[in-house]
Structure formats: C-alpha cells, structure tokens
Amino acid sequence: MHMANLDGLRLHYRIDGPKDGTPVVFANSLGTDFRLWDQILPLLPQGLRILRFDKRGHGLSDCPKGPYSMGQLISDTEKLMDHTGFKDAIFVGLSIGGMIAQGLATKRLDLVRAVVLSNTGAKIGTREMWAERIDAVNAGGLAAVVDPTMQRWFSAPFHKTDQFHAWRNMFLNCPAEGWTGCGAAIAGTDFYSTTASLRLPALGIAGTEDGSTPPDLVRETTDLIPGSDTKVIRGAGHLPCVEKPEEYAAILTEFLKAQGV
Numbered sequence: 001m002h003m004a005n006l007d008g009l010r011l012h013y014r015i016d017g018p019k020d021g022t023p024v025v026f027a028n029s030l031g032t033d034f035r036l037w038d039q040i041l042p043l044l045p046q047g048l049r050i051l052r053f054d055k056r057g058h059g060l061s062d063c064p065k066g067p068y069s070m071g072q073l074i075s076d077t078e079k080l081m082d083h084t085g086f087k088d089a090i091f092v093g094l095s096i097g098g099m100i101a102q103g104l105a106t107k108r109l110d111l112v113r114a115v116v117l118s119n120t121g122a123k124i125g126t127r128e129m130w131a132e133r134i135d136a137v138n139a140g141g142l143a144a145v146v147d148p149t150m151q152r153w154f155s156a157p158f159h160k161t162d163q164f165h166a167w168r169n170m171f172l173n174c175p176a177e178g179w180t181g182c183g184a185a186i187a188g189t190d191f192y193s194t195t196a197s198l199r200l201p202a203l204g205i206a207g208t209e210d211g212s213t214p215p216d217l218v219r220e221t222t223d224l225i226p227g228s229d230t231k232v233i234r235g236a237g238h239l240p241c242v243e244k245p246e247e248y249a250a251i252l253t254e255f256l257k258a259q260g261v
C-alpha cells in the first residue's frame with residue numbers, strides 16, 4: 001500500500017506495470033475509490049505503467065475538512081504525478097475524474113498527452129442541484145442520497161446483481177465530508193471555455209443509461225476539442241467500466257493503440 005505525503009495531504013495510490021511502460025493515469029468518480037478500474041485493467045494491452053489513486057475525501061486517502069475546490073483536486077493530482085514521476089501520460093478520468101482531466105490538461109500539458117473523458121462534462125448539473133444534494137447529505141449522511149445515486153450509476157438490470165451491492169456499499173462507506181467537499185468542487189466548475197482551448201487527442205465515453213452525465217453532455221464536452229471522438233456504450237449507466245468492462249476496455253484499447261501503445 002502506498003501513501004504519498006503531498007504537503008501534508010496523504011493520498012492513497014497504486015502503480016502497476018513496468019517502469020518503462022506508457023504512462024496511463026486513472027481518476028475515478030464521486031463516491032468511488034480506485035477499485036473502480038479493477039475489472040478493466042487486466043483487459044488492457046500489456047506493458048502499461050498505470051497510476052490509480054483515491055482523491056481527497058475518498059477511499060484510504062486523507063479527508064480534510066471541506067468544501068474543496070476543483071483547483072485543489074487538480075493540484076493534488078498534479079502533485080501526485082510529480083511525486084510518482086508520471087508525465088506525458090494518457091489521462092483517463094470518469095465523471096469528476098474527467099473534470100480533473102480537463103483542468104489538468106489545461107494547466108499542465110507536460111503531464112497529459114491525451115485525455116479520455118468518460119461519463120463527464122465541462123459542467124455537471126447546476127449549483128442549486130449540488131446544494132440540494134449537499135444539504136441532504138449534511139442532514140442524513142450518504143444514506144439520504146444512495147437510492148437516486150444508484151439509479152443514475154447503474155442500469156435497471158444491474159440493480160438485480162450481487163455486485164450491485166458492493167458498489168452501493170462502497171458509496172455508503174465514502175466519508176460524507178469527502179463527498180460533500182467534492183460535490184462543492186463540481187458545483188463551482190464550468191470548463192466550457194478552457195476545454196475548448198485544448199489541442200490534444202481526446203476520446204469521450206458515455207453510457208445510454210447514464211442519469212448523471214448523459215451521452216449528449218459527454219459528446220458536447222468532447223466535441224469542444226477538435227479531432228475528438230465519442231463512443232456510446234449501450235445498456236450502461238454512469239459507471240460503464242463496472243457494468244460493461246469488456247466493451248469499455250475494447251474502446252480504451254483502440255484509443256491507446258491510436259496513441260502508439
């Protein structure tokens with residue numbers, strides 16, 4: 001187990017793959033830890049150097065008092081990549097992780113050579129929507145929002161599986177302050193103009209059943225970057241790497257290969 005001490009904030013991370021492999025960084029969504037990527041990693045090409053991490057307030061990382069800003073989440077990621085020697089990486093971000101990808105590529109193009117914007121947007125929801133959810137969590141913990149969240153995360157058939165309960169439990173075990181802290185960061189983020197200035201290879205990935213970031217939002221965001229493409233996975237909700245790992249890994253592999261992996 002690895003913890004990076006980044007100016008006093010300890011982040012839990014894991015590196016897999018050979019030292020000379022193509023660097024790939026995975027940033028996960030609100031209310032999940034880096035196990036989000038467990039199912040797809042064995043399906044990707046061999047020889048990648050993979051960095052995964054739990055952002056602040058999530059998983060085994062520290063949970064400082066919120067609210068957090070998107071700038072802090074981007075800076076944490078930047079520091080972690082500097083700490084671990086990851087640069088010129090293909091950055092795969094899902095949901096809030098995709099917002100971090102957009103912000104990091106804008107700020108530190110030396111760290112990011114290509115982005116995968118999975119189930120994300122340049123802006124996700126409205127300030128009012130996030131304020132309502134944060135109020136609900138402050139009053140009743142994550143249990144107060146778990147059911148509608150699971151509706152957005154997963155398609156109806158997945159709710160009947162045993163695996164569904166593992167993801168529901170992961171969500172319920174997320175520190176409430178970590179969730180509200182990151183929710184506030186999303187509420188304050190609008191990357192439409194900065195993402196439109198990005199010039200790098202970009203792929204969008206969406207799920208037809210995604211109740212958080214529907215395909216139109218993912219496409220609209222990815223289309224801001226000239227030359228990008230968006231793939232839509234049928235029958236998957238907000239976390240297609242969990243619901244449809246084979247399809248997700250195949251789409252990612254095609255993009256990685258196009259980047260020379």
Ligand SMILES: O=C(O)CC1=CCC(=O)O1
Pocket residue numbers: 028029030094095096097124149152186211212238
């Ligand atoms: O709770 C949701 O709707 C899912 C979500 C939104 C942003 C994120 O990272 O996850």
